[in-house]
Amino acid sequence: MPTPILSREEVLMRIVETFRQHGYEGSSLALLSQATGLGRSSLYHYFPKGKEDMANAALEWVLVCFDGLVLSPLRQTSQSPLERLQACANGLAEFYADGARSCLIDIFSIGCAARLFQTRLGECTKTMIRIFSEIAQEGGVSVEEARRRGEDVVIGIQGVLVVSRTIGSNAPFLRFLKEFPEQLLRAE
Amino acid sequence: MPTPILSREEVLMRIVETFRQHGYEGSSLALLSQATGLGRSSLYHYFPKGKEDMANAALEWVLVCFDGLVLSPLRQTSQSPLERLQACANGLAEFYADGARSCLIDIFSIGCAARLFQTRLGECTKTMIRIFSEIAQEGGVSVEEARRRGEDVVIGIQGVLVVSRTIGSNAPFLRFLKEFPEQLLRAE
DNA sequence: GTCTATAGCTAGATAGAC
DNA sequence: GTCTATCTAGCTATAGAC
Numbered sequence: 001m002p003t004p005i006l007s008r009e010e011v012l013m014r015i016v017e018t019f020r021q022h023g024y025e026g027s028s029l030a031l032l033s034q035a036t037g038l039g040r041s042s043l044y045h046y047f048p049k050g051k052e053d054m055a056n057a058a059l060e061w062v063l064v065c066f067d068g069l070v071l072s073p074l075r076q077t078s079q080s081p082l083e084r085l086q087a088c089a090n091g092l093a094e095f096y097a098d099g100a101r102s103c104l105i106d107i108f109s110i111g112c113a114a115r116l117f118q119t120r121l122g123e124c125t126k127t128m129i130r131i132f133s134e135i136a137q138e139g140g141v142s143v144e145e146a147r148r149r150g151e152d153v154v155i156g157i158q159g160v161l162v163v164s165r166t167i168g169s170n171a172p173f174l175r176f177l178k179e180f181p182e183q184l185l186r187a188e
Numbered sequence: 189m190p191t192p193i194l195s196r197e198e199v200l201m202r203i204v205e206t207f208r209q210h211g212y213e214g215s216s217l218a219l220l221s222q223a224t225g226l227g228r229s230s231l232y233h234y235f236p237k238g239k240e241d242m243a244n245a246a247l248e249w250v251l252v253c254f255d256g257l258v259l260s261p262l263r264q265t266s267q268s269p270l271e272r273l274q275a276c277a278n279g280l281a282e283f284y285a286d287g288a289r290s291c292l293i294d295i296f297s298i299g300c301a302a303r304l305f306q307t308r309l310g311e312c313t314k315t316m317i318r319i320f321s322e323i324a325q326e327g328g329v330s331v332e333e334a335r336r337r338g339e340d341v342v343i344g345i346q347g348v349l350v351v352s353r354t355i356g357s358n359a360p361f362l363r364f365l366k367e368f369p370e371q372l373l374r375a376e
Numbered sequence: 377g378t379c380t381a382t383a384g385c386t387a388g389a390t391a392g393a394c
Numbered sequence: 395g396t397c398t399a400t401c402t403a404g405c406t407a408t409a410g411a412c
Contacts, residue, residue: 004213018376021298021299022213022297022298022299023211023213023214023298024214025210025211025214025299026211026212026213026298026299026300049189061245070219102298103350105350105354106294106350106354107298109350109353109354110209110210110211110214110295111209111210111213111214112210112214118354118356121354122355122356125351125354125355126355126356136287147362151351151360154351155277155343155344155348155350155351155360156343156344156345156347156349157287157347158345158351159342159343159345159346159347159348159350160189160343160347161345162190162291162293162294162347163313163339163342163343163346164344165297166294166297166306166309166310166312166313167310167313167314168192168306168310172339172343172349174274175336175339176343182321
């Protein structure tokens with residue numbers, strides 16, 4: 001069969017999807033090979049250290065995507081904090097496919113992947129909390145309260161993904177997206 | 189060596205702990221054997237269908253524990269809704285070891301365990317939402333709003349466990365426990 | 377860069393002695 | 395009930411031809 005030419009980004013997207021669905025330990029090389037259409041050897045060509053390399057690249061790539069879709073709208077200082085948060089909500093909807101996708105930060109915090117990635121995962125979570133806190137502060141919320149609300153938003157994102165996944169419905173996810181911008185900025 | 193006599197409950201607790209830490213696919217029979225002190229053959233004696241049997245028993249057992257520690261305080265109709273929720277918060281602290289333990293409902297919703305358990309996991313999540321909603325209604329919250337807040341509590345529990353786990357701190361978990369009873373019952 | 381082949385290991389599961 | 399031994403299958407990873 002003719003090898004379909006996949007860009008590195010397309011390969012990474014499919015690897016990410018596999019890890020999201022099956023977790024680190026559940027993503028065998030056979031699955032990753034099938035998902036990317038690349039043979040085992042090709043995978044080792046792109047990722048010499050094997051599965052750990054793929055997971056690392058997947059995590060870094062997904063963080064780039066997350067930044068582009070979810071965080072960069074928050075930096076559009078030409079818009080109001082509420083407008084930026086609504087754009088961010090749209091980014092979240094796309095990034096998580098309306099709640100159908102899991103978060104790799106959650107997935108990689110389980111099992112032996114946790115030991116490999118825990119430092120990075122902690123950094124990411126703390127960064128997300130900080131960024132949402134800063135938006136709340138821009139919206140006039142006091143420093144301490146903004147810090148709590150930023151944490152609450154990240155808690156909400158992770159929690160609503162788990163709930164939506166377990167009940168097999170995106171309704172909680174969609175409700176969360178609709179409500180969190182005003183929750184973050186509400187008067188104290 | 190003399191075989192330590194473990195009750196079925198103690199065995200189950202250790203199996204649960206293993207699944208919580210390593211996930212379904214990451215929990216090899218070797219790990220489960222080591223965690224329980226039982227040889228492979230003994231494990232198959234107690235759980236004839238192997239790993240799937242163990243995971244099933246672990247899930248059912250953990251639900252019994254959760255009911256005893258977290259949900260049963262909510263049924264103490266001699267107390268006010270707020271008092272019951274504070275007792276429930278204490279139960280959550282014990283059940284999740286102040287946020288250090290993961291939730292098996294989250295863990296089993298990933299990978300091939302998801303296919304095995306998704307119906308049960310959905311039931312559990314929906315039941316939890318319903319129970320917290322009912323407490324909110326008892327506290328005077330309207331039906332629709334109580335439904336939303338019950339969902340928010342379950343979202344909060346799952347989310348704060350993920351956040352606490354990834355940043356390696358129980359501070360978010362402890363704050364959540366302190367705040368959620370009044371959040372659930374607050375005036376509309 | 378992709379292929380086949382295979383090493384070397386560990387997985388889950390089973391058999392039969394005691 | 396627990397033990398040792400073992401099966402088959404799948405795993406990650408590597409080697410070498412093309």
